Amino acid sequence: MVSDRPEGPGQGGGGDGTAWSGREGARAFAAVEAATDWLLGYPFVFRALADRIGPGEVLVDYGCGPGKVADEAARRLGARVLGVDTSPEMLALARGSATAVAEFHLVEGGRVTGLPDGCADAVMCNHVLASLPTQEAVLGVFTEIRRLLRPGAPFVLLTTDPACGGTEYASLRIGDPGEVYGPGDELTVRLRRTDGSWQEVRNHAWPVGTLPALLERAGFRDVARRRPTVDEALTVADPELAAGRAWSAERAGPPLVVTTATAA
Structure with a gap:
């Protein structure tokens, strides 16, 4: 299953431009399976948005990558989805595949x-x-x-928890066993590709407890976090995906966190 999930390169590449940069990086990014994300992540993002956004309203996917998640959001929510990314190559892939997305915009100089x-x-x-x-x-x-x-509008953020480091999940491993990661620390993430092989990329750790204060500094309020579980996912995620694996590691320690906030 292909996804917009690079474990970090939604900005169109690694923070230093090495993980998913250029045309080949974009193609590699588009070949990430992301089964764990489609079980415990994206369906819960869509559910949080469905409570706050109506058909035809504007939803921005910030860091859309090759556009699969943006495309799925447009189809599920009926929203007018705008995909944005720092990578022209990612946006080129998205324009060719995310047919339900209304527009694509490049992020330049942080804007x-x-x-x-x-x-x-x-x-x-x-x-x-x-x-x-x-x-x-x-x-x-x-x-x-x-x-x-706009003021009062919702923001939904999906992240991995670096405290789950070293666990072998169905489609990823975050960091190394026994390591403790602080804000911004480098760590290696292993991601399963659609062909069954694995790819390692360099990422940065952002413990979930560090995010509320940063969101408030940026002008958000009503920050809340939830960690979706496999049992919850059985009623939200794709039934074929949910039934296709045991999800033993995901049951023992769910690695994804959905943070919601409101623009003040």
């Missing part, structure tokens, strides 16, 4: 080109933070997302 202040009724941001090496970079992304949102 989304062509989108005015307060244009969005909601924003989602999936696995972008792991590409960012510093607190200032994370704050910059949150600040730009707040610029795009």
Whole structure:
């Protein structure tokens, strides 16, 4: 199953431009399976958005990559989805495959080109933070997302928990066993490809407890977190996917966190 999940390169590449940069990096990114994300991540992002956004309203996917998640959101929610990314190569892939997405915009110098202040009724941001090496970079992304949102609009953020380091999940492993990662620390993530092989990429750790204060500094309120479980996913995720594996590691320690906030 292909996904917009690079474990961090939603910005169109690793924070230092090495993980998913250029045409070949974009193609490699598009070949990530992301089964764990489609079980415990994206369906819960869509559910959080469904409670706050109606058909025809504007949803921005910040860090859309090759567009699979944006495309699925447009089809499920009926929203007018705008995909944005720092990588022209990622956007080229998305334009060719994400047919339900209304528009695509490039992020240049930390700002989304062509989108005015307060244009969005909601924003989602999936696995972008792991590409960012510093607190200032994370704050910059949150600040730009707040610029795009109208007051009172929702923001839904999907991240992995670096505290789950070393566990072998169905489609990923975050960091190394026994390691403790602080904010911005480098770690290696293994991702399963659609052909069954594995790829390693360098990412940065952002413990989930560090995010609420940064969101509040960027102009958000009502920050809340939830960690979806396999039992919950059985009623939300694709039934064929949910029934296709035992999900033993995901049951023992769910690795994904959905954070929601409201633009103040």
